[in-house]
Amino acid sequence: MPITEILPRAIAIPPMLRPDGAGAAVRARNLGRSFAGNRVLADLDLEVRPGEFLSIVGKSGCGKSTLLRLIAGLDQPSSGSIGVDGLPADRAGDRLRIMFQEPRLLPWATIAGNVAVGLRRGPDPEAVAEALASVQLADKADFWPAQLSGGQRQRAALARALVSHPGLLLLDEPLGALDALTRLTMQNLIRDMHDRAGFTAVLVTHDVAEAVALSDRIIVLGQGGILKETAILRVGPTRRGSPELAAIEAEILDAIFAA
Amino acid sequence: MSLAETLKVQRLAGWRPSLPQPAALLPYAVPAAILVLWEIAGAAGLIADTVMPRPSAILATAVRMTASGELLNHLGVSATRALAGLAVGGGIGFALGIANGVSRRSELLTDATLQMIRNIPHLALIPLVILWFGIGEGAKLFLVALGVFFPIYLNTLHGIRNVDPQLIEMGRAYGMNGRTLFRRIVLPGALPSIFVGLRYGLGIMWLTLIVAETLSASSGLGYMAMQAREFMILDVVVLAILLYAALGKLADTLTRALERRALKWSPAYANH
Numbered sequence: 001m002p003i004t005e006i007l008p009r010a011i012a013i014p015p016m017l018r019p020d021g022a023g024a025a026v027r028a029r030n031l032g033r034s035f036a037g038n039r040v041l042a043d044l045d046l047e048v049r050p051g052e053f054l055s056i057v058g059k060s061g062c063g064k065s066t067l068l069r070l071i072a073g074l075d076q077p078s079s080g081s082i083g084v085d086g087l088p089a090d091r092a093g094d095r096l097r098i099m100f101q102e103p104r105l106l107p108w109a110t111i112a113g114n115v116a117v118g119l120r121r122g123p124d125p126e127a128v129a130e131a132l133a134s135v136q137l138a139d140k141a142d143f144w145p146a147q148l149s150g151g152q153r154q155r156a157a158l159a160r161a162l163v164s165h166p167g168l169l170l171l172d173e174p175l176g177a178l179d180a181l182t183r184l185t186m187q188n189l190i191r192d193m194h195d196r197a198g199f200t201a202v203l204v205t206h207d208v209a210e211a212v213a214l215s216d217r218i219i220v221l222g223q224g225g226i227l228k229e230t231a232i233l234r235v236g237p238t239r240r241g242s243p244e245l246a247a248i249e250a251e252i253l254d255a256i257f258a259a
Numbered sequence: 260m261s262l263a264e265t266l267k268v269q270r271l272a273g274w275r276p277s278l279p280q281p282a283a284l285l286p287y288a289v290p291a292a293i294l295v296l297w298e299i300a301g302a303a304g305l306i307a308d309t310v311m312p313r314p315s316a317i318l319a320t321a322v323r324m325t326a327s328g329e330l331l332n333h334l335g336v337s338a339t340r341a342l343a344g345l346a347v348g349g350g351i352g353f354a355l356g357i358a359n360g361v362s363r364r365s366e367l368l369t370d371a372t373l374q375m376i377r378n379i380p381h382l383a384l385i386p387l388v389i390l391w392f393g394i395g396e397g398a399k400l401f402l403v404a405l406g407v408f409f410p411i412y413l414n415t416l417h418g419i420r421n422v423d424p425q426l427i428e429m430g431r432a433y434g435m436n437g438r439t440l441f442r443r444i445v446l447p448g449a450l451p452s453i454f455v456g457l458r459y460g461l462g463i464m465w466l467t468l469i470v471a472e473t474l475s476a477s478s479g480l481g482y483m484a485m486q487a488r489e490f491m492i493l494d495v496v497v498l499a500i501l502l503y504a505a506l507g508k509l510a511d512t513l514t515r516a517l518e519r520r521a522l523k524w525s526p527a528y529a530n531h
Contacts, residue, residue: 072432073432074428074431074432093434094434097433098432100425100429102425104425104426104428104429106426106443106444106447107524107525108447108448108450108522108524108525109443109524117430117433117443118433120434144523144524145524146524146525146526160433
């Protein structure tokens with residue numbers, strides 16, 4: 001049985017059926033970032049459309065994580081500007097959420113308590129329960145993070161990121177530490193949530209197959225800027241491992257290695 | 260989750276199956292055996308009562324002194340001194356630990372001085388303290404507070420410094436600032452270390468109090484033991500020593516219970 005049949009993917013909902021204005025737009029202009037005189041990003045222009053799923057790939061140290069941290073407002077650019085819906089990232093509030101490579105759950109809070117961290121305006125048990133149900137963790141609400149598996153913890157982190165219905169979800173290699181099967185399940189979950197909620201997603205990953213499976217567009221980062229840009233048109237359910245996707249994957253890998 | 264997975268998670272998290280009932284009594288076996296041997300040796304004349312009175316004699320003394328109210332009086336005085344010293348020294352240590360853990364400026368201002376004072380054995384100050392405070396309550400309070408201060412200060416500072424920076428970054432990314440960040444991430448993250456400091460502090464608290472009461476006091480357990488020594492009432496001396504052991508253990512047990520409640524999220528306490 002091919003793996004796509006074990007792990008069915010929801011049919012992508014056409015953008016016009018999505019709730020209006022659900023996704024935020026990201027715009028970077030002449031973006032630069034140097035660390036101790038070492039230019040990691042230089043004069044980078046990037047635009048992410050509302051509701052788009054964009055992946056950033058590239059070699060280690062190509063600046064993909066730096067770019068994500070700049071979008072998140074966790075780091076400030078050395079030059080140029082970056083904005084989420086026209087606002088600086090640190091003013092985007094709960095419109096912008098980030099998922100890290102580690103779950104980063106508070107060990108002293110229950111899973112429900114951890115999801116509630118994502119809510120700005122006080123506790124809201126209903127919203128928390130809904131978010132937990134959407135990642136299939138409803139029965140784990142009162143567990144401590146230490147009692148969950150790695151995949152479950154990362155799902156709890158996803159629920160925390162999405163409980164406030166953000167317009168932009170930033171993903172910093174969130175599946176890198178998971179085993180291969182759990183990773184596939186998580187990929188489907190993330191893409192499903194994206195298709196249903198309509199948020200904009202920016203994923204940083206070193207796994208090109210993952211980027212191809214999830215994204216509408218992939219950019220290859222290197223030498224401080226964008227080396228290659230590939231749009232992936234999705235009509236109906238995409239089969240993992242189809243010849244078209246394999247060709248795209250090979251093309252992107254070539255671009256990465258050519259850098 | 261399958262059973263095998265559950266077991267694996269539990270093992271990784273350091274959980275142990277709970278001990279069956281008889282095993283729970285195991286820690287008491289050695290002390291009980293010592294008491295029995297001691298009693299037998301005393302009764303057989305192997306240990307002279309003038310060197311070491313028998314457990315039964317000590318028990319009788321404890322009953323007699325409890326009935327007269329004398330014992331509880333000394334006990335109450337000692338416990339009050341201990342707790343007052345803990346509250347003052349621990350409170351200041353905790354506050355300075357937090358201030359220096361959070362603020363670089365505060366640390367620069369006070370930490371070097373504190374490290375300097377830390378290297379003076381606080382009991383070496385006894386002659387000076389007696390000159391300052393006489394043998395009043397102030398002397399005991401000062402010594403206990405000084406002794407308790409350092410373990411709590413150092414461990415609070417260490418706990419705050421070692422809060423996972425990734426969690427703090429997460430907190431900031433999720434809109435927490437200053438006060439919220441401290442209450443929800445920094446303080447709970449430092450708590451395990453603060454408890455270590457508290458338990459160290461309790462040990463030093465009793466030690467200091469005993470020494471202080473033995474040298475200069477007119478009431479309290481240490482005074483009771485010193486008076487008894489003057490008149491060669493050996494069973495009271497031994498009773499006082501045993502009470503110190505019991506009080507120390509009681510304080511430790513209470514702290515452990517508090518720790519288990521406060522840190523029940525930690526795998527290290529999950530199955531107790």
